[in-house]
Amino acid sequence: MNADGVRDRARSLPREPGVYQFRADGTTLYVGKAVDLRSRVGSYADPRSARIRRMVDRADGIEIAVTDTETQALLLEANLIKRHQPRYNVRLKDDKSYPMVQLTDHPAPRIEITRDPDGEAQGTASGPTVFGPYTNKRQVETVVKALRETYGVRGCSDHKYANRDRPCLDHEMGLCTAPCTREIELEDYVADVTAVERFFEGEAGILTDPLRREMEAAAQERNFERAANLRDRLETVEAFHGEGGEAVQSVGDERAVDVLGVAIEGEDATVARLRAEDGKLVDRERHTLDAPGAAATGAGEIERGGVPAVLAAFIVQYYAERDLPDALLLPERHGDEEVAAWLDAETVSVRVPGAGREAKLVDLALKNARRNVGRRDECGMLADALELDVSRRIEGFDVSHAQGTSAVGSNVTFVDGSAEKADYRRKKLRDQNDDYDNMHALLAWRARRAVEGRDDRSDPDLLLIDGGEGQLEAARDALDEVGWDVPAVALAKAEETVITPDRQFSWPADAPHLHLLQRVRDESHRFAVQYHQTLRDDVSTVLDDVPGIGPETRKRLLGRFGSVENVREATVADLQSVSGVGEKTARTVKERL
Incomplete structure (x- = not known):
């Protein structure tokens, strides 16, 4: 839209409170609230920053919703931002992108690490109990294993639990007390589960004391x-709940107090939230926000920038669907009159402590925020460079073979610039010395699983192909055939050129977004080569080096026994049952394996 178009649309709007959306091709670019819709929308005819000018130029329409009060506009804005995730808003990312710990809704609950908890009624009698989200998955895994070794909480699926007539290997390893076969009574098992819950609620001694004694x-x-x-x-368990024990006692007479800390780097922001209840620190979490224009200065909503803008956006979006605390401790004022009026109406005390124990809590929240900030900058830079809305989740693909034999494909996943190894996949491919056809088969496999709903992973924002124009074209042909609409680019090793369907990029060698693609490319290559070598070594090096064993005999052996391990365990008589294997060859196989 040009300036005249914005002015014409503004003249038709009422002078009432409400929410407006800048739209383009059916997508919401920006959501804003206004005390006076006509005046606020009209101000976009003369944008005060280059970023907002680009947003206005890209928009092809403006939609509005009139509300009765300014507070209603505030909460409607938060809901629309969460629903549409508009690119030009400061917006809170989905908590489910971070690992959480879940105790399932079952007579004998199991403990598991998940990014997608079961059901809607989390933490109630009709749903699972969920803790988190957390940002350090490795730390969470260490803590969960320690809890299982200490309290024996099961990790098996409900199906395995229901069909056991004797304890499984976890029981033998000391990881489970086996409520499935009543090696422990359910009442005692539930008591252990309750102890695990108390740990995640902040009672660290539940786990640290037995560990220290051991x-x-x-x-x-x-x-x-x-x-x-x-x-x-x-040390890992103690770090899980972090520091701040002394400062926790600072909270006054309020029962529930939330402490917020903000860190900003570029267009990436992190808000750390600490929760204190009855004077005890019971929860801490970090939330990532897209913060376009957060480092800018000046007046206006998204132009305002800085910590105040992030605080105002977070408070409304986070608490719009959650209970407000009795008090909020902030590192500085958020500066939003509508937010202040809403909090005041809800009787929430808002304080910016300058000294004392409350200030220690704010310092702790700031320290937690700074641990995470900046990790998504390269993702944002990549999205901008490729003109994508977002590039947080990237999947990389590569193929590997030896002269067409033991052909395999790799599929790795990166989220916010970090490898998400739980979402790695690999596939055996048809043996052929054709990289293009192999890449086509690999991408068709991934696309079909996604389209048919057989892949439990989220759809990626971007696919990265290890190779040049030929590999990219093969991959895109596969995507088109299956009908999976996901952007794909390639990264060629020779010149480190980024290849898209329309053009090629030669970014500076020190560009952070190039480094991100290189990490994904190198990891997909490593994962493919590792899998290929595993297959090649199992099939070739072990059996092919045995005198008297040629390719055809090797195939018959593997066809008869299923794997090299089974060949190793077979008796001489069993080996002789395979066509082409005599007693001498069978004894040689036994000696060599």
Whole structure:
């Protein structure tokens, strides 16, 4: 839209409070609230920043919704931002992109790490109990394993639980007390689950005390390696709930107090939230926000920038669907009159402590926020460079083979610039010395799984193909055939050129967004080569080096026994049952394997 178009649309709007949306091709670019819709929308005819000018130029229409009060406009804006995730808003990302710990809704609950908790009624009698989200998955895995070793909470599926007549290997390893076969009574098992819940609610001693006792016992028995391992695990568990024990006692008479800290780098922001209840720190979490224009200065909503803009956006979007605390401790004023009026009407005390124990809590929140900030900058830069709305989730693909044999494909996943190894996949491909056809088959496999709903992963924002124009064309042909509409680019190794369907990019060698693509490309290559070598080594090096075993005999052996491991365990008589294997060859196989 040009300036005249904005002015013409503004003249038709009422002078009432409400929400407006700039739209383009059916997509919401920006959502804003206004005390006076006509005046606020009209101000976009003369944007005060280059970013907003680009947004206005891109828009092809403006939609509005009139509300009765300014507070209604505030909450409607938050709901629309969460629903549409508009590119030009400061917006809170979905908590489900981070790992959480879930205790399932079952008579004998299981513990699991998940990014997509079951059901809507989390933490109620009719749903699972969920803790998090957390940002350090490795730390969460260490804590969950320690809890299972201490309290024996099961990790198996409900199907396996329901069909057991004897304890499984987890019970033998000390990871589960086996409520499935009543090695422990359900009442006692539930008590252990309750102890696990208390740990995640902030009672760290539930786990640290037994770990410390076990470590000290191992040291007294001079089992120093075991003691060192327990020490490392204890440090991880203690770090899980972090620092701040003394500062927690700072909260006054309010029962529930939330403390917010903000860190901004470029257009990436992190808000850390600490929750104190009855004087005890019970929860801490970090939330990533897209913060376009956050580093800018000046007046206006998204032009305002800085910590105040992030705080105002977070408070409304986060608490619009959650209970407000009795008090909010902030690092600085948010500066939004509508937000202030809403909090005041809800009787929430808002304070910016300058000293004392409350200030320690704010410092702790700031420290937590700074641990995470900046990790998504390269993702935003990549999205801008490729003219995508977002590039947080990237999947990389590569193929590997040896002269057409043991052909495999890799599919790796990166989220916010970090490898998401739980979402790695690999596939055996038809043996052929054709990289283009192999890439076509690999992408067709991935696309079909997505379109048919057989892949439990979220759709990516971008696909990265290891190779040049030929590999990219093969991949895009596969996507078109299956009907999976996801952007795809390639990264060629020779010149590190980024290839898109329309053009090629030669970015500077130190460009962060190029480094991101290189990491994804290199990891997909490593994962493919590793899988290929596994297959090649299992099939070739072990059996092909045995005198008297040629390709056809090898095929018959593997066809008869299914795997090299089964060949290794077979008797001489069993081996002789395979056509082409005599007694001498069978004994040679046994000796070599």
